[in-house]
Amino acid sequence: MTEGRKPVADDSDPVACFDSIYEANSRALHAYFLGRTSDPEAALDLSQEAFLRTWRNVSKLRVLSPERRRYWLYAVAKNLVADHHRGLSSRRAARQRASAETRWTRDREAGPQGALESRERIEAVDRAMQALPEELRTALTVRVLGGLSSPEIGEALGVPAGTIRYRISVARRHLAELLRLDEEDPGG
Amino acid sequence: MTHDNPDLSRHAEERLDRLLAGWARERRLSPARAEKLRHTVLSTSASHVAPVDLGSAWWRGLLDPLVATLSRTEAATLSPVGPGFVSGPASEASGSHASEYRAYLRLA
Numbered sequence: 087m088t089e090g091r092k093p094v095a096d097d098s099d100p101v102a103c104f105d106s107i108y109e110a111n112s113r114a115l116h117a118y119f120l121g122r123t124s125d126p127e128a129a130l131d132l133s134q135e136a137f138l139r140t141w142r143n144v145s146k147l148r149v150l151s152p153e154r155r156r157y158w159l160y161a162v163a164k165n166l167v168a169d170h171h172r173g174l175s176s177r178r179a180a181r182q183r184a185s186a187e188t189r190w191t192r193d194r195e196a197g198p199q200g201a202l203e204s205r206e207r208i209e210a211v212d213r214a215m216q217a218l219p220e221e222l223r224t225a226l227t228v229r230v231l232g233g234l235s236s237p238e239i240g241e242a243l244g245v246p247a248g249t250i251r252y253r254i255s256v257a258r259r260h261l262a263e264l265l266r267l268d269e270e271d272p273g274g
Numbered sequence: 275m276t277h278d279n280p281d282l283s284r285h286a287e288e289r290l291d292r293l294l295a296g297w298a299r300e301r302r303l304s305p306a307r308a309e310k311l312r313h314t315v316l317s318t319s320a321s322h323v324a325p326v327d328l329g330s331a332w333w334r335g336l337l338d339p340l341v342a343t344l345s346r347t348e349a350a351t352l353s354p355v356g357p358g359f360v361s362g363p364a365s366e367a368s369g370s371h372a373s374e375y376r377a378y379l380r381l382a
Contacts, residue, residue, distance in 0.1 A: 116308075117302065117303075204296065210293075211296075259282060
């Protein structure tokens with residue numbers, strides 16, 4: 087999923103350079119946007135905008151190392167999310183958070199979910215994810231959906247790898263609690 | 275991605291891993307969606323990107339129609355670019371070469 091240490095040889099071709107950046111970062115960046123917004127539609131829109139900016143700046147990016155490109159990309163992504171939160175969609179996000187909190191309470195009262203069908207399980211994870219604090223959700227989402235390691239996430243976000251590991255661990259603990267996984271342990 | 279989380283039992287860790295794996299398969303950016311997104315980006319913004327180096331043939335293709343147009347009106351409208359470049363490189367410029375050279379200088 088991640089690039090090597092040096093830009094690929096054909097980076098003088100703008101499309102090849104863009105493809106190299108896109109291949110290395112599209113999945114993780116989409117995961118980042120999904121983690122930050124909890125909104126699949128917004129995650130796609132923001133991914134598109136981030137890569138439009140990448141394409142417009144490809145002649146500058148081609149001289150950077152893969153690590154610097156990723157750092158640049160996530161700096162753009164942070165700004166896009168800030169704009170998103172400030173914009174009209176922030177009201178929708180607020181409604182989603184309130185709705186998620188309501189569902190969290192309802193789910194905790196509903197009991198074990200071991201018998202749920204696959205679709206319901208996925209939706210249950212969706213709801214639990216939405217109920218997580220944003221920075222915990224983002225770290226876990228980029229790890230699980232994006233496939234980046236803690237050092238890679240930390241490098242992209244400008245956060246120590248140990249902090250990312252801690253966030254992921256706490257996020258998992260919260261998820262297990264929200265999904266009541268421990269209560270279904272057949273061993274007791 | 276099982277973690278050694280002291281607050282979770284092994285059973286809970288394993289169940290969480292399975293749930294997250296299923297969730298990831300459903301929610302991550304699929305190859306088809308990624309390709310569609312890539313196509314959208316490249317097709318909607320192609321005109322905004324300056325090519326790094328597309329070769330002499332590409333530049334000739336870009337300039338030739340313009341040069342031809344300018345050359346047709348060159349005699350009537352173009353004035354010398356400067357005292358030292360009235361007809362381009364003196365030893366080689368002649369006929370259509372000279373007018374193309376002046377047109378190029380105007381573009382530059």
